[in-house]
Amino acid sequence: MTDTIFQPTFGNRPNQYIGRDDVIEQFMQGLREPIGSRNRCTLFLGQRGMGKTALLLELSDRAAKEDFVVARVTAYEGMPKAIIEQLQLNGSPFFNDDRKKVAGFNAGVLGFSFGLTFSEAAERQYGFRSKMSLLCDRLAEKGKGALILIDEVCSSAAMREVASAYQELVGDGKNVAIAMAGLPHAVSAVLNDRVLTFLNRATKVNLGLISTNLIRAYYDRVFGTLDLRASDDILDRAAISTRGFPYLMQLIGYYLIQFTQNDGIISDKVLEKAEKAATKDLEDNVFKPILAPLSDNDRFFLKAMARCGEDITTAKLQSGLGNKRGALQTYRKRLLETGVIETPRRGELVFAVPYLADYLMNQKD
Numbered sequence: 595m596t597d598t599i600f601q602p603t604f605g606n607r608p609n610q611y612i613g614r615d616d617v618i619e620q621f622m623q624g625l626r627e628p629i630g631s632r633n634r635c636t637l638f639l640g641q642r643g644m645g646k647t648a649l650l651l652e653l654s655d656r657a658a659k660e661d662f663v664v665a666r667v668t669a670y671e672g673m674p675k676a677i678i679e680q681l682q683l684n685g686s687p688f689f690n691d692d693r694k695k696v697a698g699f700n701a702g703v704l705g706f707s708f709g710l711t712f713s714e715a716a717e718r719q720y721g722f723r724s725k726m727s728l729l730c731d732r733l734a735e736k737g738k739g740a741l742i743l744i745d746e747v748c749s750s751a752a753m754r755e756v757a758s759a760y761q762e763l764v765g766d767g768k769n770v771a772i773a774m775a776g777l778p779h780a781v782s783a784v785l786n787d788r789v790l791t792f793l794n795r796a797t798k799v800n801l802g803l804i805s806t807n808l809i810r811a812y813y814d815r816v817f818g819t820l821d822l823r824a825s826d827d828i829l830d831r832a833a834i835s836t837r838g839f840p841y842l843m844q845l846i847g848y849y850l851i852q853f854t855q856n857d858g859i860i861s862d863k864v865l866e867k868a869e870k871a872a873t874k875d876l877e878d879n880v881f882k883p884i885l886a887p888l889s890d891n892d893r894f895f896l897k898a899m900a901r902c903g904e905d906i907t908t909a910k911l912q913s914g915l916g917n918k919r920g921a922l923q924t925y926r927k928r929l930l931e932t933g934v935i936e937t938p939r940r941g942e943l944v945f946a947v948p949y950l951a952d953y954l955m956n957q958k959d
């Protein structure tokens with residue numbers, strides 16, 4: 595059986611965005627707050643597959659319904675130009691009438707030839723900040739604000755340019771807001787000062803695991819619409835198997851549907867097969883990329899952590915680290931910065947992504 599409800603890929607728009615209502619609402623609320631308020635500049639942090647890109651897509655849709663014209667970009671070098679282009683493109687439907695009115699004449703508003711298209715002089719002379727300022731004014735005429743969504747935040751010249759322009763625009767009272775998403779180490783000490791201050795000042799939201807109850811209910815709904823039958827026990831186990839990890843929710847859902855035979859029954863065997871296939875994808879697409887940039891010592895620490903089991907205590911960790919025990923705090927700090935591990939409560943240490951401990955335990959060397 596094939597269906598497109600579950601799409602276990604990265605960067606796509608999920609059929610339905612599950613959980614995180616509070617996160618979404620907080621940001622949307624920020625958009626309704628006065629210009630410059632803190633929630634209008636938010637940084638979402640989360641590990642691979644936690645749903646950062648999917649969240650930005652969701653925010654883009656919601657904001658567009660609340661009078662914002664949205665530019666969604668990634669933080670690569672061409673970002674400032676891409677932001678301008680996206681705002682022009684997505685804002686142009688609100689200026690259709692203008693185009694008809696001027697029909698070839700250059701009767702534009704200051705800086706524009708028509709609609710959101712800059713005059714030749716403005717195009718040539720102005721940089722990112724001035725163009726943004728003109729665009730914000732023009733959008734304001736139609737009661738619209740500008741929302742910039744930046745995925746894969748990193749330290750770059752482009753990021754610096756956009757960060758400083760944003761602050762100046764806010765200072766000038768322009769209706770602009772910004773949401774960024776990135777891996778947790780995006781804000782670690784390696785970042786350039788100016789970007790770092792900007793990111794540090796932003797409202798930071800950690801995207802963690804989502805509720806398995808919501809996932810269970812979602813599975814139940816989807817299977818119902820597809821006429822697939824799953825017992826309560828299977829639904830429970832499938833939901834628990836995801837451990838609340840969004841990418842895994844997509845993977846398990848996808849394989850459950852794929853492996854179900856014509857009889858439409860999601861059996862034990864189907865679930866087992868789906869879990870196995872999902873684990874393989876998880877290893878290739880999440881664990882390997884997470885572990886690849888880490889040093890041997892970091893990995894050694896993570897393995898010692900994995901061997902501690904559920905209850906990770908300092909004493910257990912020290913004994914697992916053997917003669918490297920002296921560096922415990924150094925490893926701990928560094929791995930917390932990279933977001934591979936987390937401290938949900940003081941003194942507590944956990945892996946940020948489920949099943950990573952099991953994967954490490956099964957690794958040789």
Ligand SMILES: Nc1ncnc2c1ncn2[C@@H]1O[C@H](COP(=O)(O)OP(=O)(O)OP(=O)(O)O)[C@@H](O)[C@H]1O
Pocket residue numbers: 601602603604605606607608609610611612613614640641642643644645646647648649777804840841842844
């Ligand atoms: N809350 C959610 N509800 C439904 N599906 C989700 C949710 N969050 C993420 N997904 C799905 O999980 C997969 C991974 O999400 P996404 O690509 O957004 O991760 P990411 O955090 O951007 O990862 P990366 O750091 O690798 O870019 C996608 O298929 C996405 O549609």
Ligand SMILES: [Mg+2]
Pocket residue numbers: 604605646647648745
């Ligand atoms: Mg992403």
